[in-house]
Amino acid sequence: MSLRFAILGFLSVRPLTGYELKQTFDRSVRHFWSADQAGIYRALGELARDGFVQFERVAQATRPDRKVYEITESGVTALVAWLAEPPETPARREPLLVKLFFASRLNAASFRDLLQAELTAVESELAAFADYAAVMSARFDTLDVSAQSALLGPAITLTNGALLGVAYRSWLVGLLARHDDVSLSVTALLDDVRNALGNA
Amino acid sequence: MSLRFAILGFLSVRPLTGYELKQTFDRSVRHFWSADQAGIYRALGELARDGFVQFERVAQATRPDRKVYEITESGVTALVAWLAEPPETPARREPLLVKLFFASRLNAASFRDLLQAELTAVESELAAFADYAAVMSARFDTLDVSAQSALLGPAITLTNGALLGVAYRSWLVGLLARHDDVSLSVTALLDDVRNALGNA
DNA sequence: ATCATATATATGATATTGCATATATGTGTT
DNA sequence: AACACATATATGCAATATCATATATATGAT
Incomplete structure (x- = not known):
């Protein structure tokens, strides 16, 4: 469900093709919402069927036609309504924590490897966040005041x-x-745990 | 996939019925892995088919027969192998963050409501963690040293x-x-962001 | 030369999930 | 008296999700 509205959100900024949407997802919201390419195209079909988006076919010389999707008025209405609704709370799924929950069945080396691999992954994620912050900061300075609020x-x-x-x-x-x-x-x-939760 | 192994993990501690497994999931790992009741029964069927668990039917007077599942030797082998494997990294899905990402389309009141509702939810979760810590602590004191390690x-x-x-x-x-x-x-x-990431 | 990558859309198949429902009965609540 | 809740297992169905694959070509890398 959220995928459809996330797409509407991006299209409310500017018209995009399915291909560009995939790139946009990967660049901006990947760390909390990843979208499958096939899923995006299917969702666009459903959104068009429901009248929330419409597309213009743009022919190209050597590549397949681009289908440039733009949000409709009813799409904007639906988006704004959805944004204010309480969010769904999908099941959290953390396979690493499941493994650690059964830590007593793990030998010391495997246990350490699991943690170390995760640490490496988190550090590269944090590095990516630092880059993203720098890019956003630079971008912010080039925008006029009204456009800056879109970065909030x-x-x-x-x-x-x-x-x-x-x-x-x-x-x-x-x-x-x-x-x-x-x-x-x-x-x-x-x-x-007690320390973190602030209980003496 | 992880559901099957999480079930094996619990069964490696002691034999359980599907019904008890559902309760066990809800009591212990719910905050990072929630399991659907129907899914548990289906997974048990698959695990039995693969020879990782076997069950004993226990008749009851007024209620349906209990099917008490226990892990097999090959089940233990599979579990231990799975535990040491690098975890899958399923797509993160955070509908609240999607909504906040498009915050510029939200009015101030809706924005605040979203955050406030989430804060309430988190605080009750933290309270539940405090209770859980207390229960675990008490339980720990009643166990002998060898059994205590299972709580790690x-x-x-x-x-x-x-x-x-x-x-x-x-x-x-x-x-x-x-x-x-x-x-x-x-x-x-x-x-x-810069502060958190420690960049000057 | 060959291979990977980028551009661009789309379908088929499978896997997984979640929700509703069915069956059967005892106990506690309003 | 009616209703919710607990015990106990299980199927059906719809919605999603994921993966592989198909089509077509240009460019850059090895």
């Missing part, structure tokens, strides 16, 4: 990614440190 | 939930504060 949403979600990413990294680093100096114990972890 | 995994994932939950709450509280004193701006947010 992206900046909000970027902040989310950065803050949560940093917390996630601390958690991983803490676990690895505890694991390496053999202080990884239930009591130590429960103390961490 | 649950303590690890609980720590994850608590630390990330607290970070998420800070993010929400910060946004609400900025929103209320009209300091919610792209430049302020980008500064937050």
Whole structure:
């Protein structure tokens, strides 16, 4: 469901083709919403069927025709209504946490490898966020005041990614440190929980 | 895929029925892996077909027969192998962030409502974590040393939930504060990002 | 020369998910 | 008396999601 509205959101900024939408998703919202290429084309078909978007076919010399989609008035209405609705809360799925939940069945080396690989992944994600912040900052300076406000949403979600990413990294680093100096114990972890939650 | 192995994980502790598995999921791993009741029964069927579990039918007076599933030797092997494998990284789906990404189309009240509702949800989640920590702590004291190690995994994932939950709450509280004193701006947010990522 | 990548849209097949519903009965609540 | 909730398993169906593949060509890399 959200995919359709995320597409409407992007089209409310400017008309795009399915191909460009895929790139846009990958560049901007990938860390909290990834979209499958086939899914985008299917969703565009449904949105057109429902009258929320319309497209113009643009012929090209050597490549397939572009279908440039633009949002309709009823599309804007639907988008704005959806944005204000309470969000769905889809099931969280964290395979790594499932594995760690059964940590007592893992040997020390495998346990460490899992954490280390995740740490590497998070660090590259954080590096990507830093780049993204720099790009946004530069872009911001080139825009006039009215256009700058369009960057507010992206900046909000970027902040989310950065803050949560940093917390996630601390958690991983803490676990690895505890694991390496053999202080990884239930009591130590429960103390961490109490500390975090601010209970004495 | 992970559902099947999560089930194997629980069955590696002790034999359970599908009904009990559903309760177990809801009580222990719900915040990072929620399981559908129908899905559990279907997964049990597949695991039995693959020889990873077997069940014993236990007749009951007034209720349907219980089917008590236990893990087989090949099930344990498969579980241990899966645990050490690099985890899949399923697509993250955060409808709230999608909505916030298009924040410039939201009026101030709706924007605030979204954040406030999420904050309420997070706070009750954090309260649940505090309870869970207390329960685990009490349980820990009643167990002998060998059994205590089985709580390590649950303590690890609980720590994850608590630390990330607290970070998420800070993010929400910060946004609400900025929103209320009209300091919610792209430049302020980008500064937050730079601060979090530790770049001067 | 060959291979990968980019541009551009689309379908088929499968996998997974979630939701509703069916069956059967005891207990507790309003 | 009616209704919700707990116990217990299971199927049907619709909605999504994911993966592979098809078509066509240009450009850049090895």
